[in-house]
Amino acid sequence: MNDSSIALNLLGIIAVLFTGAIIALIITAVVMYFIDVNQSAHTIRRNYPVIGRFRYLFEHLGEFFRQYFFAMDREELPFNRAERAWVYRSAKNVDANVAFGSTRDLSKTGEVMFLNSAFPTLEKDAALPSEVIVGPYCRKPYTTSSIFNISGMSFGALSKPAVRALSAGAAKAGCWLNTGEGGLSPYHLEGGGDVVFQIGTAKYGVRDHEGHLSDERLKHLGEHDQVKMIELKLSQGAKPGKGGILPGEKVSAEIAQIRGIPEGHASISPNGHPDIRSIDDLLDMIEHVREVTGKPVGFKAVIGDKQWLRDLATAIKGRGIDRAPDFITIDSCDGGTGAAPQPLIDYVGLPLKESLPWVCDLLKQHGLKDRIKVIASGKLVTPSKVAWALACGADFTVSARGFMFALGCIQAMQCHKNTCPTGVTTHDPKLQRGLVPADKAQRVAHYQRNMTYGVGLIAHACGVSEPRLLRREHVHVVMATGLSAPLSELHPEPVTLIDDESEVRPEGPDVEVKEVTHDTHA
Template identity: 55%
Template sequence: MGIITGFFDFILSYLPGVILLIFVSGLILLYVSDRHQVDHTIRRNYPVVGRLRYMFEEMGVFFRQYFFAQDREEMPFNRADRTWVYQAAKQESTLQAFGSTRLQHEGDVLFANSVFPYTGNEEPQQQVFGPYCPNPYATDKVFHISGMSFGAISKPAVKALVAGAREAGIWINTGEGGASTEHLQGGADVVYQIGTAKYGVRNSDGSLSEEKLKVVAENSNVKMFEIKLSQGAKPGKGGILPADKVTAEIAAQRGIPEGKASISPPTHQEIQNYDDLYNFIRHVRLVTEKPVGIKLCVGNISEFREMLTALTSRASAAAADIADSQSKQSAFDDVINAYAPDFITLDGGNGGTGAAPMSLIDAAGMNLQESLPLVSNILTELNLKERIKLVASGKLITPVDVAWALCAGADVVTTARGFMFSLGCIQALQCHKNSCPTGITTHDKRLQAGLDPVNKSVRVAAYAKEMHKELETIAKSCGVSSPSKLSRKNALIYTSNQHAKPMDEVYR
């Protein structure tokens, strides 16, 4: 026993020296390495110490929101907006005291509260998508979950979102990755997105598979289909899923090789012009017998007008030789009902959840604040507003954002990043690196283990419910019975001279 005790005493007496020797030796090795390498000037000129620069650069992404950014200044989402989502999701009070911290800027919205706020209780208004389909879809909710692909986000995140959507009575969009088992069997209303690569409904050559599409459409949880033409994160470029996120399960679902980057083409091979687009919409609707819409980020409003004018021109041509005015109108309407999209999802050109080149995130596509009013105006001008529902999507995560969109012309609003915040996203900006610290956008099992789908599904539902509750508060303050009845007369917009003008004057 004495020998063992003596041995440990000997080790402990020399241990600090050994540790110090190892530490100093390590510093010397780093110094020599830094002085003789030629790839990094900072490390060569400032050996060892220069390495701290890279550490601070890496960690700064995580800590700037806590120590440096003010409540209303951080991008892409400020702390005040994120905090509201966190509180709503956790079912904490979203009330504030001591006045607003929001500075008014050009383009900001003010709601025109009425002298006589609405005090009644009215049943929510049903909105019907695809009324001319064999299986139209009706919802009384105006706030839903936008497209986030399984692959871009993790399986626990998908489970939580689907369960939360079911509880809140809202839809969830699959994103271009196709519908996972969780989507199809989770009991929530699902909008199946058909991206340019046709993941989940593709033939080996990348074209649309009618057989696979029919199988998906037979699932009662799938309510609508959305053909994605472009998205705000990378308008003009297809989806990007890095190779390390293409697991065996995701590869099988998408029909692509495991461990190889999933790069979607920039456009559908079946769609090369406007006629192709409307023929494709009609084809998908005939196969699925369910509402079919399109998603795009507008880059050129004149081109968008051309796209819709091509539809009305086709209808006019079909009715041109008919003399009777009633029959003429009927023929015109038949073409519109057969070929028009049942909804248009309008995405904002200021980025999204997916990986994308900075040049496209920063400088391609119109922001929703500019495009939404213009698109709504064109639909109204061409008498298509009643036929085509308008879905707004793009950085709309608070009641003020969503109510603005409803006033500006949207029928419903969807968000992806808002629901990511409800799952616990901390805006670490690691979505594309498979290293998301909250387990939302990673396939690292260790990081996913921190996201409990059951707990987070409650927060997803709570966020959606609180959103609808505050939208009703805004609507009734403006004197209307429900959010779906908000219009441009219920809002004001700040102009460049800091005067608030009626929205219908600004957006006319």
């Protein structure tokens, strides 16, 4: 058989296959047509059979295409392209300088700006963030200088390679890694860095067979040198009033063993701690865990109702300052989650810009600010936001989604499914393959270090030697008029009132603040 005959035969085969494919496509379209016109559940498919099905495809792909082709740099939510781009460049440790001018809308209400000093801090006078001691009254206090740390993300919500990368990256950068409520896995410890263990409402990792807190497991936890602090999670940003949710398809045998739950069953935590139903219960639990483990113990909460915090401050002073929580992590409605009901994500809880200064003021009024350290959480992914939080009174900041971006997250919004395309929140081995822990650990470390450097740039421009010296007088906030007002006037620092309990009340967003106007000649 010559070459021309072979070619003709191949063309014939191709023609037959092509014809067969066309016929199969036509048959499929006809079948779909009759299915669509006879079904009653979907109006679009009934009125526009076959082509109406493309609506669902376009709807699914829309959230991916918007961020690349249609959204402006500063308009997308929850994180816009400019914010994500800064994180990506920082994580890759490439040039983060930009040209021409700011693309921010500097007249937008709520925008912050920092007041540069006529005499900025010189490089020779600049200092690294100062050290802070957490838990001075416990047997094993924690001392760290890190201003930016990794917030709670459970093994289960995150994939194994993601946790391994975060663990190694945290050790390289010298920051802590919060375990999230899913228990302590070997991968949290693998990198050798500092770990904050979170106790959620289901007590995963420290529960007995009945689901109650186990002192035996707490003692074992306290023996881990890497575990530096313990955080009781009362509520979480994006879902205050709702416990953790891990779909059954993500509960593998390993995750089930670490959490102490059945494999393949959805892991749904109670919406509150069954054994913490009052302020006294909370303080008793904190004291108990601190006594058993010897480690600093605090709690994490989304701020909504404020009266309970006033009552908490009063109760602490009644018991004694040594029996206070060692820290409070303030989460907010700005926070994120792997899975939550939309009504909670959109409508419950106060934003960090309101809750953070209020809580700091409350603690200061009661003489507790130095004793109880404040950790701020909620969309703090860029230096300006971290610097703002420190200026408001936070001792530390934490981020989850910022470090997810450092791992390669593209904001695909698939966290609650097992289909994350970057391998960060999926347990599909094929998708996890793209996330190489050794490479991503380096990016995690770069991001943390570049964040610290960026906050330092702002601090030095304001004339202070290190980030923890930033104060509210260094910050202005844009008002509805388009003009800015000092943060120190919007949230004035309170006077410490110790003796007259009836007058102890923090100034802040729940107190009416008259809009500040400025004389144009001032």
